[in-house]
Amino acid sequence: MLRMLQAHGLDAGPTQRPIAAGAIAGTVATVPALAVLIGFQSLDAPARAIGTTALAASLAYTGLMLLGGMLYGWLFQRAANDPRGGWLFGMAFGFVLWMLGPIPLLQWLPDQPILRGYPAAGLLLAQLLWGLALGLVFPLIHRHLHTGLEIRPGSESRSTGPEAAVQTHVLRPLPSSRQPPP
Amino acid sequence: MIRSVAYSRAILAGMAGAVAWEITARLLIWAGVPFFDLVMTLGTLTLPNASPGVSWLAGMAVHLLVGAIWAVFYAYFFWSVLPLRPVFQGMAFAFVPMPLAILIMHPQFDLMHPLIQSGQWPSSGLFGLSGGVHEPLSIGAGHLIWGSVLGLLYTRPVGYPTNRPPHLSKRPARARPLISSAAAPSDHRFMFATGIECSYPTLEDGRWRMDQMAACGHYRYWRTDLQLVRDLGLRYLRYGPPLHLIYRGPGQYDWNFLDEVSAEMHRLGIVPIMDLCHFGLPDWLQNFQNPEVPQALADYARALAQRYPWVRFYTPVNEMYVCAKLSALEGLWNEQCRDERAFVTAVRHLAKASVLMMQAIATERPDAVFVNSESGEFYQPCCPDPKIRRIAAFENERRFLPLDLLYARPVHEDTRAYLDQHGMPNEEYAWFMQQDVRQRSILGVDYYEWNEKLIDSNGQAQALGELFGWYAIAGQYYRRYRRPMMHTETNRMDARDGPRWLWRQWHNVELIRQTGVPVVGFTWYSLTDQVDWDIALREPLGTVNPVGLFDLNRDPRMVGLAYQHLVRLFGSELGKALTIEEVLARASQTAIWEARRHHA
Numbered sequence: 001m002l003r004m005l006q007a008h009g010l011d012a013g014p015t016q017r018p019i020a021a022g023a024i025a026g027t028v029a030t031v032p033a034l035a036v037l038i039g040f041q042s043l044d045a046p047a048r049a050i051g052t053t054a055l056a057a058s059l060a061y062t063g064l065m066l067l068g069g070m071l072y073g074w075l076f077q078r079a080a081n082d083p084r085g086g087w088l089f090g091m092a093f094g095f096v097l098w099m100l101g102p103i104p105l106l107q108w109l110p111d112q113p114i115l116r117g118y119p120a121a122g123l124l125l126a127q128l129l130w131g132l133a134l135g136l137v138f139p140l141i142h143r144h145l146h147t148g149l150e151i152r153p154g155s156e157s158r159s160t161g162p163e164a165a166v167q168t169h170v171l172r173p174l175p176s177s178r179q180p181p182p
Numbered sequence: 183m184i185r186s187v188a189y190s191r192a193i194l195a196g197m198a199g200a201v202a203w204e205i206t207a208r209l210l211i212w213a214g215v216p217f218f219d220l221v222m223t224l225g226t227l228t229l230p231n232a233s234p235g236v237s238w239l240a241g242m243a244v245h246l247l248v249g250a251i252w253a254v255f256y257a258y259f260f261w262s263v264l265p266l267r268p269v270f271q272g273m274a275f276a277f278v279p280m281p282l283a284i285l286i287m288h289p290q291f292d293l294m295h296p297l298i299q300s301g302q303w304p305s306s307g308l309f310g311l312s313g314g315v316h317e318p319l320s321i322g323a324g325h326l327i328w329g330s331v332l333g334l335l336y337t338r339p340v341g342y343p344t345n346r347p348p349h350l351s352k353r354p355a356r357a358r359p360l361i362s363s364a365a366a367p368s369d370h371r372f373m374f375a376t377g378i379e380c381s382y383p384t385l386e387d388g389r390w391r392m393d394q395m396a397a398c399g400h401y402r403y404w405r406t407d408l409q410l411v412r413d414l415g416l417r418y419l420r421y422g423p424p425l426h427l428i429y430r431g432p433g434q435y436d437w438n439f440l441d442e443v444s445a446e447m448h449r450l451g452i453v454p455i456m457d458l459c460h461f462g463l464p465d466w467l468q469n470f471q472n473p474e475v476p477q478a479l480a481d482y483a484r485a486l487a488q489r490y491p492w493v494r495f496y497t498p499v500n501e502m503y504v505c506a507k508l509s510a511l512e513g514l515w516n517e518q519c520r521d522e523r524a525f526v527t528a529v530r531h532l533a534k535a536s537v538l539m540m541q542a543i544a545t546e547r548p549d550a551v552f553v554n555s556e557s558g559e560f561y562q563p564c565c566p567d568p569k570i571r572r573i574a575a576f577e578n579e580r581r582f583l584p585l586d587l588l589y590a591r592p593v594h595e596d597t598r599a600y601l602d603q604h605g606m607p608n609e610e611y612a613w614f615m616q617q618d619v620r621q622r623s624i625l626g627v628d629y630y631e632w633n634e635k636l637i638d639s640n641g642q643a644q645a646l647g648e649l650f651g652w653y654a655i656a657g658q659y660y661r662r663y664r665r666p667m668m669h670t671e672t673n674r675m676d677a678r679d680g681p682r683w684l685w686r687q688w689h690n691v692e693l694i695r696q697t698g699v700p701v702v703g704f705t706w707y708s709l710t711d712q713v714d715w716d717i718a719l720r721e722p723l724g725t726v727n728p729v730g731l732f733d734l735n736r737d738p739r740m741v742g743l744a745y746q747h748l749v750r751l752f753g754s755e756l757g758k759a760l761t762i763e764e765v766l767a768r769a770s771q772t773a774i775w776e777a778r779r780h781h782a
Contacts, residue, residue, distance in 0.1 A: 010184065011677065015738050079184060081735045088254050099286055113293050121227070121294040139735070146737075160744035162751070165685035 010078050018073035021142035026069015029133035030062045033126040040122020045114050046106060068097055069134055081139045090135020091128055098127035186397050186713050186724035187257045188339040195335035196253020197246045199328035206327055218320040221245050230296040252279050253332050262723040272333015276325040284318045339724035340397040340713055341390050344465050347427055350401055350439035372756035373703030374749045376731060377420030379712045382462035383515035383719060392722060395424055397713040399734055404443055406736050407709055412450050414746045422457035426464045429482050437489060444490055455495040455553050458483055461505050469517035470509055470528040480538035487546035497553045498539035502532040502584035504557045514720045526604035533587035540619040551762060555626035555670040556585055558655040560634045574637045587614045589663050621770055624702060625663055626670030627656040652690040660699050666765045668703035673729035680741030688748055700765045706745050710734055
């Protein structure tokens with residue numbers, strides 16, 4: 001599946017920094033999400049459940065969403081730069097994170113669901129809003145992180161320079177000319 | 183971008199599906215059938231204390247919004263993936279949100295819902311099953327209704343009806359295009375080029391236009407595109423103005439868009455190789471079976487040369503062989519015929535158009551240079567079966583047919599008989615043989631991995647991949663026509679393999695130059711990714727082919743950097759190569775010498 005996506009051209013390429021862009025975008029997107037979480041008092045019950053304060057829970061949420069943004073950049077790579085589709089990819093990603101993270105941890109695994117009523121709705125809204133903001137700001141942030149179209153020495157020039165003519169990573173490996181045939 | 187998405191159509195289709203779901207649900211609920219009332223659940227979740235009408239409106243708004251979002255998701259990631267009719271594609275896609283709704287959203291809504299939490303409404307349990315199976319079943323049925331409506335309505339994301347073309351520019355036309363100080367090279371030597379993919383054939387008996395400039399976003403981002411050409415260090419650009427949008431009728435031209443583009447090209451010092459007819463015609467000219475096409479295109483060429491007198495490089499008709507074959511022999515584009523006579527007719531008209539266009543342009547600009555771009559084809563017989571060998575030999579002659587007519591080279595006697603049998607009058611053949619438009623021509627040979635074909639034991643052509651390569655195939659074309667050459671198109675469908683393919687194509691060019699063949703240019707085609715070329719534009723699916731130097735977001739691909747690297751590495755050396763004028767003069771002298779030798 002991953003090879004198919006790579007063949008389709010989703011690899012970010014040498015001028016792009018999707019993970020850095022994801023980290024920054026994920027953190028920036030936490031601002032509106034935290035506002036919703038605080039407004040709906042969605043952090044209070046989880047904080048009580050693990051014996052900490054809402055402030056510590058907010059910081060933990062920010063850290064997790066930073067990682068979430070990095071994961072988004074790593075997964076979507078070039079596609080995350082799409083200014084027309086970014087909002088959708090981000091929101092879908094936020095929804096998936098809600099489904100795979102808070103739902104099992106807060107609602108299924110405990111004896112009783114930790115979040116009920118408006119705090120539960122707030123968590124879903126916050127994750128959707130985080131994803132939406134992430135997808136929207138990612139292309140804008142990434143644009144400023146692109147390295148220029150200058151040729152750089154080192155590994156990049158090996159993949160774009162004349163040696164690229166012998167790249168066989170997409171083909172069946174050829175026997176090495178340095179080793180005698182068996 | 184992996185898919186070209188028609189946003190408004192996807193949103194409307196998703197909302198229509200949501201409406202169909204609600205109509206069905208409302209009718210069944212009124213009829214007393216136990217059916218989960220999704221809209222009222224959403225409405226009371228959003229506004230628990232509102233009146234039923236207001237709750238319904240709120241719920242419907244959320245329902246429409248969710249339906250639209252999933253529809254855009256479908257358009258991006260699912261549409262045309264399965265080989266099913268659109269309605270069944272939509273129904274199949276419904277199985278993606280359906281389990282999420284049944285197993286996740288429905289129980290979670292219970293936990294969020296104030297009326298359920300207060301005990302006023304019953305809970306459906308952890309996975310929504312405690313109220314009986316009718317709730318999950320009705321949610322499933324609702325999704326299938328939504329999916330089938332979505333699939334039915336979301337089709338053809340790229341292109342447009344031929345009678346509803348896009349509006350390109352609202353600025354009024356100036357008397358003459360603005361021309362600023364030019365930074366373009368005064369003498370043209372080896373040309374490192376790229377191109378803007380601009381094919382515009384029609385499908386569905388002329389009712390639907392596949393317009394690559396629209397699908398690839400060029401009409402929106404044309405300024406960015408031109409700047410990217412310069413950012414890569416390139417100056418030469420194969421550029422096909424949208425003939426079908428410019429040429430409105432006999433003597434009627436809408437130059438607004440091209441005026442702006444050409445002024446920007448001039449400002450940036452980009453040298454366009456103007457590609458005047460690229461696989462399509464304006465609606466009023468219908469298709470390549472129309473005998474009025476050659477003269478109409480000649481009129482267009484003259485008008486364009488008059489309006490843009492600084493343009494010097496022209497491709498009158500792009501890939502005549504491919505255009506005739508896919509339009510008249512394989513039934514994919516334009517006239518969509520599948521017979522030999524139609525093919526011969528299309529070839530006659532395309533070749534005649536090319537001749538007349540070159541003559542018309544030369545009248546306006548005697549020093550114009552013509553890059554006659556043609557697909558480099560080759561057919562290899564699979565086995566010693568005489569029948570298979572005959573088919574391959576015939577195809578290997580037929581691939582040259584449009585160029586033979588254009589360059590007044592007498593065709594093989596079997597091909598002559600073929601032309602005669604399929605309706606080419608002797609006088610017309612004689613007319614072609616009397617023309618002489620070669621003097622200022624460069625022969626462009628395009629090459630892709632599917633250009634070499636095997637005639638299999640059933641007599642069918644199968645793509646071979648790169649067997650002999652551009653060096654061998656272009657060499658055949660050179661030996662036949664003895665014109666200066668240019669590698670006018672290549673790319674690779676697998677983006678990972680782009681740099682490797684680029685360098686290998688370039689080494690083909692280097693080797694053939696070392697053997698004395700005057701190659702004056704190289705082209706990676708195109709600047710950006712393309713849409714639906716993996717299926718030869720036969721259907722408007724919107725699949726993005728990652729072949730460009732830049733993707734459709736205008737972010738560089740690895741092959742873009744590789745091409746920049748190549749140009750920097752070889753640019754200075756080839757900057758000292760002979761000028762195009764010198765190469766053309768030498769080719770003319772060689773032709774005269776060979777004619778004398780042949781005569782002697």
